[in-house]
Amino acid sequence: MLSFVLRKGLRAGLTVLLLATFTFFVLRTSGDPAVLLVGLEAGPEAVEAFRRRWGLDQPLWKQYAIYLQQLLSGDFGQSFVGNRPALEVVAERLPKTLWLMGVTAVVTLAIGIPLGVVAALRRDSWIDRLAIGVSVAGLSLPNFVVGVLLILLFGVALMLLPTTGSETAWHFILPVATMATGDAAVFARFARSAMLDVLNQPFMRTASAKGLDRRRAVMRHAVPNAAIPLVTVFGLYVGRIIVGAVITENVFAWPGVGSLLVLSVETRDLAVVQTIVILVGVTMVVTNITIDIAYRWLDPRTAEERTLG
Amino acid sequence: MRIGRHIKQGRRGLCLAVLACGIGAPGLAAAQSDTNLMIGVTNLTPHLDPMGIMANVNWRVSQNHLETLIRYDYRTGELKPGLATSWKRVSPTVLEMSLREGVACHNGEPFNAEDVEIMFGPERFQGEDAPGYLEARGQLGIIKSVEALTPHTVRFETSGPDPLFELRLANYMSEVPCADAYRAVGDWDKWGQAVVGTGPYKLAEARPGELQRFERFDGYWGAKAPVASFTLKVVPETGARIAGLLAGEYQIITEISPDQFETILNNPKTEVVGGAIQNIRSLIYDTRHPMLSDPRIRRALSLAIDRKLIVDSIFHGKTSISNGFQMKAFGAMYIEDFEPTTYDPDRARQLMKEAGYNGEEIPYWYLTDYYTGEVTIAQVLQQMWKDVGFNVTLQLKESWAQVGAEKDNGIRGITNTSNNAVYPDPIGQLYRNYGPDGHFVVKKYWSNAAFKDAGEGLLSLDHATRREAHRKMLEIWKQDPPGTHLYNLPMFYGKAASVDWSPTSTPFMDFRAKSLGVSLN
Secondary structure (H helix, E strand, O other): OHHHHHHHHHHHHHHHHHHHHHHHHHHHHOOOHHHHHOOOOOOHHHHHHHHHHOOOOOOHHHHHHHHHHHHHOOOOOEOOOOOOEHHHHHHHHHHHHHHHHHHHHHHHHHHHHHHHHHHHHOOOOHHHHHHHHHHHHHHHOOHHHHHHHHHHHHHHHOOOOOOOOOOOOHHHHHHHHHHHHHHHHHHHHHHHHHHHHHHOOHHHHHHHHHOOOHHHHHHHHHHHHHHHHHHHHHHHHHHHHHHHHHHHHHHOOOOOHHHHHHHHHHHOOHHHHHHHHHHHHHHHHHHHHHHHHHHHHHOHHHHHHHHHO | OOHHHHHHHOOOOHHHHHHHOOOOOOOOOOOOOOOEEEEEEOOOOOOOOHHHOOOHHHHOOHHHHOEOOEEEOOOOOOEEEOOEEEEEEEEOOEEEEEEOOOOEOOOOOEOOHHHHHHHOOOOOOOOOOOOOHHHHHHHHOOEEEEEEEEOOEEEEEEOOOOOOHHHHHOOOOOOEOOHHHHHHHOOHHHHOOOOOOOOOEEEEEEEOOOEEEEEEOOOOOOOOOOOOEEEEEEOOOHHHHHHHHHOOOOOEEOOOOHHHHHHHHOOOOEEEEEEEEEEEEEEEEOOOOHHHOOHHHHHHHHHOOOHHHHHHHHOOOOOOOOOOOOOHHHHHHOOOOOOOOOOOHHHHHHHHHHHOOOOOEEEEEEOOOOOOOHHHHHHHHHHHHHHHOOEEEEEEOOOHHHHOOOHHHHOOOEEEEEEEOOOOOHHHOHHHHHOOOOHHHHOOOOOOHHHHHHHHHHOOOOHHHHHHHHHHHHHHHHHOOOEEEEEEEEEEEEEEOOEEEOOOOOOOOOOOOOOEEEOOO
């Protein structure tokens, strides 16, 4: 187990380093933050002064070396806006995004998995067809379209819910609904297909033969076995929900990390973009390691296969 | 009052409720209210000191929280007492001003001549190492020294006679923050999020990229602010801004294009205000590009543009076309009988032939609607140029950072720009952009010795000399064009009908007394 964690940790570190490096060079070769930060009408001296002040006049390799050195000592750099630590700027926005993602994840799983399970158990019934129909619709509509439709319906036409911002619990409803619609559909489809696979397995017949009633057989044997592929989907879902948050936060002016990322890319606030990318990278890496560990726990055969292999 | 509370109070009445709080009679004469005016904007200024960034988003809020020594009346164009009660020219290069007594800064400190001396001095502006110098040099570089003679008397000396000096001191970039607060912060970037001034509103909260909230300053020396606070909140999506306005969450929204008017006007509680501001939306020709070095090619490009068609089709006729590179707001300096470049495709073809143009590619860089309708207009322009035989290729850039990048020695083809008249005079627009220190000249896009010489006359104190110089500069700008005017840049806002506010002819959103009223209409 220790070597497993060490191996994974090493790979994770390398992934994050590559990500940070890639982001560093792409940002610096795709536009000049000085032009944006000092204004379009500023003269070249103002632009040069800005570059000097922030070390952007140094050769790229030197900037990269300084960046890595700072990064290893836990310094993510300073935001161009307000000269504040980038980590602090991102950390300020993080709770809003975590709340949005957390609530969305709960709603997504609470709707998606039961819907998929019920659809599998009532295969070819109207519930199944409805679940599949809703899933296809949810998957087909991009977040920004769903978001605008919900705003027009519940914010403008019915005036029931606020359209932008994050001040109250009411503000959660539309962005969460926007993100959860598509994601719940994904889980419903996977849960249905995983359940159908499991329900046809011999051990389910054995459970029935033993005299277990249908409900207990499903809960005790089918659902845990169907959970394994769903764990994989959950790993992918973390990435999807981060992307979803970026789009949704912009549509709903939700002051989280997603909208900060878009703004920072636009203004080339380098340190902030790099911090967010590293944060997302670390999140994905940790998620993947957790998923691997969860696999070993859910299905010990995967660990044995690795050992034997 | 935030929207969350509205929901609890019952949503349908919330829009009126938020506007009604504490408000008496409708109209501009309305007393101070407890209203928090919510304004949906596309972005915020990254620095709130005018010398921190010369940008519309900064100009937008400037004189609500910071004040100038002389006040420019945006309705009449007159200069009126501001932080200074009177001023006189002691000599062509010296101006003395008497400051208003009893003025308090937002932090409670008294405002006096020392603040003026320090804020225009080496700590903030004077000298190349001062943090605000490079940004403000274009407007205030003529200042040689500032001296506090008494606690309420200050003397400005300029490096030469300046016919516009009072106008400069009355406009954007000349706002005077408070020196003690400036020194207390001690960091230019941090100061940009914590600016302290003397205006009717004080900065209450700044969350970069999210919102900026300004509260009424009760210690203000003049007429108190009409609303308790106003908040600029970033709502990047146009659809979401409009929805927020229709739903009553925002009382004003910015950056509305004509094709969205109908949605707003169909709601009896919302309306559209705004129009052309003192800004000319233009194209820039980089004369270092091999195909643009010949003025005949540049003139041909300008002659191929049907400006009226653009205004009528893209802006539904809601803006106007300037008479060359000048604005009517220049008053006595406006050259009424100047004949600008107009749409003349035959003449364009003739010039192309004379210049030996043979279908060589000319790149045109543009962004995704930084300017209203930018993409559509770029496509329309390309077609107009194609109609006379030009081979202009459209190259979409992601951001100004890419447009401003110094790749290929910084040489571009055609790019978009807009030129604010920071004061209503050719010095504030034509000379500021294309004069010796002008952005496009310093960037080496274009230079013209005769234009530079003519510019000397513009700095004269004699009106006839200035007018003649202006005429000559307009003619040079036309014959050896560094670019071309397209239309007067409009700024449209959506607003609640119950908010009595109209925009100025600049990006400044004036929320001071007599400029804003909130009613139950």
